Amino acid sequence: MPHTHAHKPRILVVDDDADMLRLLSLRLAASGYEITTAGSAEEALAQLELARPQLVLSDVRLPGRDGLALFDEVRTRHPALPVILLTAHGTIPDAVEATARGVFTYLTKPYDAQELLDKVQQALALSAPAPASPHASETWRSAIVSRSARMADLLAEAHMVARSDASVLLLGDSGSGKELLARAIHRASPRAARPFVAVNCGAIPEALLESELFGHVKGAFTDAVSHHKGLFQAADGGTLLLDEIGDMPLALQVKLLRVLQERAVRPVGAAQATAVDVRIISATHRDLEEAMAAGLFREDLFYRLNVVTLQLPTLAERREDIPLLANHFLHTLAAKYGKRLSGFSPEALKALAAAPWPGNVRQLYNVVEQACALSTTPLVPLTLVQRALRTPTVQVLSLAEARQRFERGYLVDLLKMTDGSVADAARLAQRNRTEFYRLLQKHGLTPGHFKGEGDAGPPVAEERQG
Template sequence: MTGPNAARLLVVDDDGDMLRLLSMRLEAAGYRVATAGSAEAALAQLDVERPQLVISDVRLPGRDGLALFDEVRQRHPSLPVILLTAHGTIPDAIEATRRGVFTYLTKPYDSKELLERVAQALALHAPAPASPQAEEKWRADIISRSARMADLLAEARMVARSDASVLLRGDSGSGKEMLARAIHRASARAAKPFIAVNCGAIPEALLESELFGHVKGAFTDAVANHKGLFQAADGGTLLLDEIGDMPPALQVKLLRVLQERAVRPVGSSQSHPVDVRILSATHRDLEAAMAAGQFREDLYYRLNVVTLTLPTLAERREDIPLLANHFLNKLAAKYGRRLSGFAPEALKALIAAPWPGNVRQLYNVVEQVCALATTPLVPLALVQRALRVPSVQVLTYAEAKQRFERDYLVGLLKLTDGNVADAARLADRNRTEFYRLLQKHELTPGHFQSQAGDRAVSPSGDDGK
């Protein structure tokens, strides 16, 4: 049985029996299937209703499957195509894959593999969700279809109804401020200000004044009274981002404000009542910071009434196609570029990338490809270029030790012109042990011997063999 929201597939084959068999298997898997017996009939179907995926035989009467693919690509650049091919036409199918066909399957095809490839194609090319209904506008900026994010958003929506302080945890770039804004929009304070401050980005000398305000003459540059962010956010929500970086002296003053619900500007003797909901965010391990005496335990429990933890982008990879296409559409409009999507292989590369910088890094990568793209469909090469950013390679201790050991041995062999006796002497190891190390790293001393002139023999008479 198929529902109205099931993905619609267009299957093209001039063999009626094969067409019926394919349709039965796909419909049994829950898809809606339209069929066509030729490329011309398939293009006519596309004019009536656009499917989410095209599955076509390579050998068709008149215009073949490759020509059909070219026409589909021209009309709908982001529509995925799977080709079915006999062994004799595999080279054509491989060439089509290089040009952007999602994949190809050889006949007789395996039903399980077919369904897996169909599911992959649909997942990679799923459209961004439609405009949210009024009740979902609170989280309209958070693009996701992952179960992990759905659970988090349901919890955030529930928490938003209370006035409890919330601690948002997550790696840098995972979207903590965006979730904080969503919580504010879903709360009773939505009509009041939402203000975010990065506690690690403002010098300690200025942060107190920024948060609590100051009066004229409180310090050299205080030429007028200044309301702090607590007063500016009165009635609304204040996000204290990177709270783990707040200096200890300010932690004490923040705790007093939270306890008394009043702020005293720098240089003033009077306190001003404030009604502010506090959300805080950090990528640091606050429990470890408390153990090290860097974060106050009483402040931690005051801020951490409810904890929400954002997953890394690598933990919600099913969201990458949605986010990438959403960012591409947004940036294409911003820069006035005509871009329609990512080539299948480019999208696969995005999904497979490690993303240490999370959603923020993905946005930056998409912005770079948007600036450099010369075709409507972003190619794999451009994505690979944007993903090649300098980064520190993190090795395990064992890997680092192995690499150092090999590099050390190579350096000695180069220095001694491949003479094992001299290299072992420099390493302060006996020759038997040194040979064992060379075998472990598959290093041959002869490869390091000089190629110019006769090889010199060491005073010991050992020629390195």
Template sequence: MSEHPHHRARILVVDDDPDMLRLLSMRLGSAGYQVTAVGSAEAALAQLEIERPQLVLSDVRLPGRDGLALFAEVRARHPSLPVILLTAHGTIPDAVDATARGVFGYLTKPYEAKELLDKIAQALALSTPAGPSRRADEAWRRDIVSRSNRMDDLLAEARMVAQSDASVLLRGDSGTGKEMLAHAIHKASARAGKPFVAVNCGAIPEALLESELFGHMKGAFTDAVANHKGLFQAADGGTLLLDEIGDMPPALQVKLLRVLQERAVRPLGSSQSVPVDVRIVSATHRDLEAAMAEGQFREDLYYRLNVVTLTLPTLAERREDIPLLANHFLAKLAAKYGKRSSGFAPEALKALTMATWPGNVRQLYNVVEQVCALSTTPLVPLALVQRALRTPSVEVLSFTEARQRFERDYLVDLLKMTDGNVADAARLAQRNRTEFYRLLQKHALTPGLFKSDGSGAPDSGEDEAVADT
């Protein structure tokens, strides 16, 4: 068994009872920790000047300065150093007050040895930044930050799957990191040197998706002014991630099935098929079995995509990864916002770890971005984390990014509504045609793809017929 990452951590133990001090030192020593034992708050503060421990364990009742006063001093000098207090029965209210003020935790005497060791392990796990991963040399999974057994098992499985060329279906709630895992599979495969291309089938308007995936020829529809290679051709030799595959319209499911069977794509407006060699990874948060039962997802396509299934755990199922991820995101975002960062206060990390996270890793990222943008001190305080957790965490977009996103969605809706008629769309937008064309160009939108009379898709009738069977 490999040594536990937090064993050998140094713990400063403070108690004025020599017997108690000896007992604690023995107990912690035999659990693998390095222990420095002192008999008073003053001695503890002197010791802190000599060597900084990873954790302070102190009795509340001490001669001279008590444990709460020691905590206040420790917090002033080393804000991210966790403190656990040992308290007699009568002093619980003090301890509760101390917890509110940021003490990591307290234990009531007499306490269970296991309870003490668990509390220490928890405090160290939250306050110790991630050491190098056990597989630091494995570049393929470098972007996936984790130390949980659950993720270790999943990554071991993913690595084995990557060696084959089998189609993989990634299941998992929104925000669990399906695209990241798909990328890791690509990097661990023989295709690593070729392109990795991701397409979100739910985010691209139906009218554009076919051209986006399979490409189109010049003149295939109005405004098709040049040949356009689709994403299948762009990913040739590499890996194509079809994200949110459950949102793909039935007519396109037929065409996708044909591409997978024939290993060739036919761009819109072309009579020639182009051979493609692509490894398909698809991802969904939807229940595809239910979608099949309701006739929304083709069974033959499902079995072709689902040769191997990997299921991503929710963030709540890998809770021990939360401190690791939070610190990783904070370091990245502090650079983006040009801030000095020394991490989270221990009680702020504890609050993040205990939260529910319905939006998973993506929500955690958004919360960390919010607190990083608003933090005025190098150490992120509990109050800021509590505030971010109370309000639904939104993606932090700059005003410009948000406006561009709105603008594109607005234009797509207008083109759908007007069937790709630019004159009508410009009239509804109350803009002249030249200006409207400029907007479409800016967002790379092709009006001809929004025509629903079939002119944009030469063989759509035939496929619709297949789709209905």
């Protein structure tokens, strides 16, 4: 079926044979696809980031790096992007091996035109929707503000994963947005109408965490004055986010593993287990493989949780999102504080874009909130951003301006020290009086103003600020 212009899937076609490249392009374009071409693997990898295709169609025989090596690189960068290989008879064994490694399919040359179109349609049906399409429904991820290509890839994978019931492990530094992504996956899943429940495994004392997760019955312990449903039961039919799973105590890891295996929870003090239907998303900023090696995290639990891994980039790795996020937060916070703020000054926005952001998106939000709370002008100035970032205010001067400012301050200090005596000040400066008077005149300084003023006199303050 031809595609409408608004929903044209993008295909990257790779072949070093110019005639074959033209033929493939014309045939696919006639079927309603948007085509980008490349004559080598290197050119294809460059186009990959620019064109954002939904499918790669490549010949196996390419100059330099071949189609199989191109597939390996595509799989590393974009695991959800399907690849179809075109192969001559001599490379069929290689293509078969590639299919076992994850290539969507291969077609032998000369290929059948209808079979090619059928395979392309099948591959596109299984691939993630184009995240950049302005016509695609984006409500599931509306809370995630981004124009970053890296985030687009991550969201495409997240959208694919959401359709399944597979456990997902979200990795990323603190403040990078793991809970936002977990909520987005839940909203894109068949469980969207059911509860989403989040628990921070590192924020609840070990003695209370078991009861919080699995619940307890009345009388199970001293303070158990009534029955209490745990978070697993609260999330029944929906999604449970186990945030900072790397901080969960070993003893509780064993009980969690049992729940995941049996799909049932037994509240503390209860004799019977209760069946639960919960999709698990876990998140951590820790290196779980390192924790396993140190005996701090169970290997069997790791593989239960880590069916699909999604790695969130740091804010520094998606700097193109900083102005977008900063303005988004500013407009949200301006409404909260009842302020009329229109944006950031160019210098302030430049400072935000260049900051290191160890605290990621959460830190950016806090910086914008502080600047918003203190701003008295429609445009947030650089000074407020610097203050919120806790960076010293640096005024960039030309060399001539810096030298003049230093020279004037130096002369003021000499006149203060010598109580306005030009003779004494000139001697300390190791300059003759005539030259010293010329310097004073250049900077508009009158020695008489410093007589009897001492170090704290008002005229001195005025002179230094002038």
